[in-house]
Amino acid sequence: MMARIREEAAERKAQNGTSLIDASAIMHELLKSNGSSHGPTPTFTPTQVSLSASSLAQEASHQQIRATLTQPSYQRIRATELSLQPDFEPLDNDHYQLNDLLRFHDREFVRNAYRAILKREPDDDGYAGHIENLHSGRFNKIDILASLRYSPEGKGRGVEVEGLTFPAFARRLYRIPVVGYLIEIIAGVFRLPILLRSHRQFESYTVSQQERLADHINLTSERVAGTVSQANSQWADNLSEINERLTSDLARVSTQLAEDFSKVFEELSEAHKKVSALHHQKIGGLFREQQAIVEDQERLRADIQAYMSSEQERSRQQAQLLETYDERLSQAGKQYETLLKQVAERLQQTRAELVMLERRSTLLLEEARRRLPEPFAQEQLQTIAAEGSHVLDVLYASFEDEFRGSRQDIKDRCQVYVPMLKGAGITTGILDLGCGRGEWLEVLKEEGFEARGVEQNRAMIENCRERGLEIASSDAIAYLESLPENSLRAITGFHFIEHMPFETLIRMLDEVVRTLKPGGMVIFETPNPENIMVSSYNFYLDPTHRNPLPGPMTRFLLESRGLSRVEVMMLNSLDHKIAGDDELTMRFNDLFFGPRDYAVIGRKI
Structure with missing residues (x-):
């Protein structure tokens, strides 16, 4: 509750621009919102009220400090930033000089190379790989510019970097085993004056960057010192004024708060007693109704179990009858199928035997008709005898069906x-x-x-x-x-x-x-x-x-x-x-x- 009092006091001060607190109105709203809670009646002593007033004074001081930190002087200090490299602006005609990109260094060089040649921000893997190659010394800036410009994506972008072709070609020559090493040594000897001049320029550039960094640090320190001094003086004046006003306001409010707390909590205590009695009566009635419902449920459960038992027994008997009927029907079906199969096989055998018998009889009759009354020739007797070897054909076919x-x-x-x-x-x-x-x-x-x-x-x-x-x-x-x-x-x-x-x-x-x-x-x-x-x-x-x-x-x-x-x-x-x-x-x-x-x-x- 004290936390909510402090929140209400801070909100009223921010809205009205004054530290005067209408404590009775705040307590009335808080008690209305918490009137439904039950429990022992709280009491407050004058010491607790004084401590609450001190907490309110500290909260108001903290808000004043936060307001000071948002003043324009602090914002100017935070907005002052130092950049050691020039700004990069992409060209609309997509035409760059090699030195337009070589004047950047390290991370800014890789980022601006992507923005100039590929017209996008670098992806995480490519960015990390190029930075690692630069730091390890395996690649220089020419290598990175050439890898981006002559990649499939770079060719598709069509950005022209004037002066890149020959250095990139020379760098590729340096990678040829043995020959590249010799070419690189010869080129280094011829470029030694240029390298010395570049080294002196780099020393001058490094000294100028260090001087800029020192000037920026000194200027920032002076601004911070002046702003802190001014803020300290202003904070001291504001805190003194706040403490005086809060002391007079809270001394007047504390007495009124104690009186209002006592009256309100006496009323709450009486209402709590009435609500508790009514609550106990309702709980007793609900308990009796619940007990009656449980008894009805037990009787209904017993009836349902008895009915389910009888139905299960009836279902079990019906299932047994159905199973017995299915078994008998299945056996009868199997017997019927077996009988049909046997009859079909016997019928087929009989048909085959009749065909064989008819064929042999026809052959014998034809031979007898041709030769009678003359005696049979040797060839005819062999034909008639050969038919004897086929007498058991149907029997052996049946044998195969049975045992094969x-x-x-x-x-x-x-x-x-x-x-x-x-x-x-x-x-x-x-x-x-x-x-x-x-x-x-x-x-x-x-x-x-x-x-x-x-x-x-x-x-x-x-x-x-x-x-x-x-x-x-x-x-x-x-x-x-x-x-x-x-x-x-x-x-x-x-x-x-x-x-x-x-x-x-x-x-x-x-x-x-x-x-x-x-x-x-x-x-x-x-x-x-x-x-x-x-x-x-x-x-x-x-x-x-x-x-x-x-x-x-x-x-x-x-x-x-x-x-x-x-x-x-x-x-x-x-x-x-x-x-x-x-x-x-x-x-x-x-x-x-x-x-x-x-x-x-x-x-x-």
């Missing part, structure tokens, strides 16, 4: 060979021996390769042709023998070579080498007998398999028949292995869960 794996699985496994063909630049002239259901041919077709297959099973041939694949119905070796030498770029066979006797396999490899072009590739995939489950069980699921072919033996056969860069790639390992990193566990995993197939890849040089 789904069509999509086989296509995914074949994707590993696509990058090999692309890496060798082979996109045409690809032959797949024993192509079966045509998964590899379908992958090649989707990748944009030109390929064809050879197959004897009529059911599989019909299936491949329905998919738009190019298939030749022939024995693999007979088909190879019908091709000219160096006519194919790649020959593949997936689970094909394990069906052949050893002599037939060698004959087939010879035909492969003969028909393959130089640079061509051979890929044969076959079961891996190193996997015990494959060599002892899985291999014999197919009754047409002959013997398992170990990888080293197959590699030797390809190399012995003329193929080179033969490599064996292990494929199709099982993911579910026994955990452990000891040697026995790892060896067990390799034997039972290791690669189930391998591919042997060779190239013809």
Whole structure:
């Protein structure tokens, strides 16, 4: 409160130009603004009032001092500044003499060079870099002017600095290794009289600048001393007058303040008691209402919890019923899909069997019609006998569907060979021996390769042709023998070579080498007998398999028949292995869960 009294006294004195204080009016306004506060009733003694009056006198003295410091004499002292370098004014015609810029030094030189040549203030990095080069002695003023004038920005500005070209050229010559150093020494010898004259001029300039600086300091000291003396005298007179007026005013105000404080605070104390009683009554009523609200909330919370519990139990029972229904529906759907798939497969097999049977019956009838009543010729008997080899075609096709794996699985496994063909630049002239259901041919077709297959099973041939694949119905070796030498770029066979006797396999490899072009590739995939489950069980699921072919033996056969860069790639390992990193566990995993197939890849040089 005393701080606000002092603020009000200072404001009234500044507005009215007098130190007389209407204390009763100030206290009335302060008490009105603070009438809403509660607390114990304050009391003031005459000593406290006297101290407040002294504080007001000190505040008024401080204001008088601040007013003196703002007088014109002090402003003139602060405005007096000394400049040791001439002022720079940019020219409108953008044409400067070299000496117009060399007369500046250090920071003013760099700043004015930017303003003259680039027509802007220097950026922080460029300014700091040029100052550092000047101070270190690596660059002189000519170097800095040349770097600004012949920079891309300087060329764009088009400012002309007459007399800069030759010095800048000389400075560039000085930077030539060895030769520049000699040129600089010769130039220094010839310019020695000029340098001596410049040195004497610099000494004279330095002495004149020091004299100017000394004169400026002396003049400023005299002005400061005179102004301080005058201010001290004026402050003493003003302070004496202020103290006298404040003493008489505050002596009169102090008594009135004490009386007004006592009356006002008695009234405030009475009002505070009434407000406190009313406040307590309102708080008691609010507390009772709050207690009733809390009880209602507790009852409502209990009802809501009971309702939520019942709803949760009902929802849980419904969820169980829905889950049971979904499971039964899913099982029924799976069973229905399986049944449909089986029926479709059986229907397809039946259709294929009927087609094969009709074809054989037609062939027999045609042969019998041509020869009857004459006996059958040897060629006709061979044709009829050949039909016997196709009796089991549909059965073997069904066997492949059951044990080979789904069509999509086989296509995914074949994707590993696509990058090999692309890496060798082979996109045409690809032959797949024993192509079966045509998964590899379908992958090649989707990748944009030109390929064809050879197959004897009529059911599989019909299936491949329905998919738009190019298939030749022939024995693999007979088909190879019908091709000219160096006519194919790649020959593949997936689970094909394990069906052949050893002599037939060698004959087939010879035909492969003969028909393959130089640079061509051979890929044969076959079961891996190193996997015990494959060599002892899985291999014999197919009754047409002959013997398992170990990888080293197959590699030797390809190399012995003329193929080179033969490599064996292990494929199709099982993911579910026994955990452990000891040697026995790892060896067990390799034997039972290791690669189930391998591919042997060779190239013809």
